Amino acid sequence: MMTHIFDDAQQTAEALLEYMLELVNESPDRNFHIAFSGGSTPSMMFKRWASSEYAGRTPWERLYFYWVDERCVPADSDESNYGVMKRLLLDKVPMREDHIFPINGMNDPSEEAARYERQAREQINQLNGSPAFDIVLLGAGDDGHTSSIFPGQNELLTCDEWFAPSINPYTHQKRVAMTAKAILSANRLVFLVTGANKREVVKDMLSTVDRGPASYIAHRNKNAELFMDVFASGYNK
Numbered sequence: 426m427m428t429h430i431f432d433d434a435q436q437t438a439e440a441l442l443e444y445m446l447e448l449v450n451e452s453p454d455r456n457f458h459i460a461f462s463g464g465s466t467p468s469m470m471f472k473r474w475a476s477s478e479y480a481g482r483t484p485w486e487r488l489y490f491y492w493v494d495e496r497c498v499p500a501d502s503d504e505s506n507y508g509v510m511k512r513l514l515l516d517k518v519p520m521r522e523d524h525i526f527p528i529n530g531m532n533d534p535s536e537e538a539a540r541y542e543r544q545a546r547e548q549i550n551q552l553n554g555s556p557a558f559d560i561v562l563l564g565a566g567d568d569g570h571t572s573s574i575f576p577g578q579n580e581l582l583t584c585d586e587w588f589a590p591s592i593n594p595y596t597h598q599k600r601v602a603m604t605a606k607a608i609l610s611a612n613r614l615v616f617l618v619t620g621a622n623k624r625e626v627v628k629d630m631l632s633t634v635d636r637g638p639a640s641y642i643a644h645r646n647k648n649a650e651l652f653m654d655v656f657a658s659g660y661n662k
């Protein structure tokens with residue numbers, strides 16, 4: 426896995442924005458279908474993206490946004506991955522409504538996973554029966570989870586579905602998750618991980634032992650890229 430290390434979370438977020446903008450702007454004749462994870466880490470990136478420095482360089486009309494996972498909460502909840510991006514970014518930039526595909530946190534998770542997969546099958550090019558999202562952006566929890574695939578939920582690592590119901594085992598919050606099958610078929614798979622509390626999960630991701638879903642995924646996509654700060658890298662002893 427290619428690693429990119431920066432001095433702090435903001436510089437890491439900005440570097441990832443530059444990476445994505447370079448990608449979309451070097452292919453001006455095509456659309457990009459990008460799936461985003463939630464949690465707190467991407468929020469800084471969404472805030473910076475809404476600034477004129479980045480929003481002004483973004484070809485919004487060629488972007489289509491999807492979610493890697495969602496918590497089963499209303500969109501106006503602070504817990505909603507879609508809701509957080511909407512408030513920090515989507516409400517501030519000229520993104521077409523019909524290019525934004527939220528997972529509906531108010532639907533039954535099993536039904537919503539099936540609906541979202543049907544929609545993805547209509548929207549996303551496929552490669553050997555899996556979706557080839559242009560970019561899938563993942564985070565990693567300090568317990569080793571990614572997407573909403575938590576340690577021990579191995580069926581989400583091996584199932585044939587692209588999206589499936591999940592549950593946070595600590596809070597019992599219901600979720601909808603992109604599975605390993607869909608994650609691993611992304612054209613570009615990018616992790617954004619910052620903070621000293623992620624040091625162990627980063628170590629696992631850079632090892633050869635599958636200690637959890639994030640390392641399982643990282644070990645099975647040789648082109649995966651990891652954007653992290655020095656605190657997550659462990660280089661700042």
Ligand code: 6PG
Pocket residue numbers: 462463464465466467493494495496506563564565566567570571572573
């Ligand atoms: C979610 C995310 C999840 C997230 C990690 C890291 O919905 O929670 O998709 O996979 O990326 O939990 O979250 P933090 O950025 O909050 O540490």
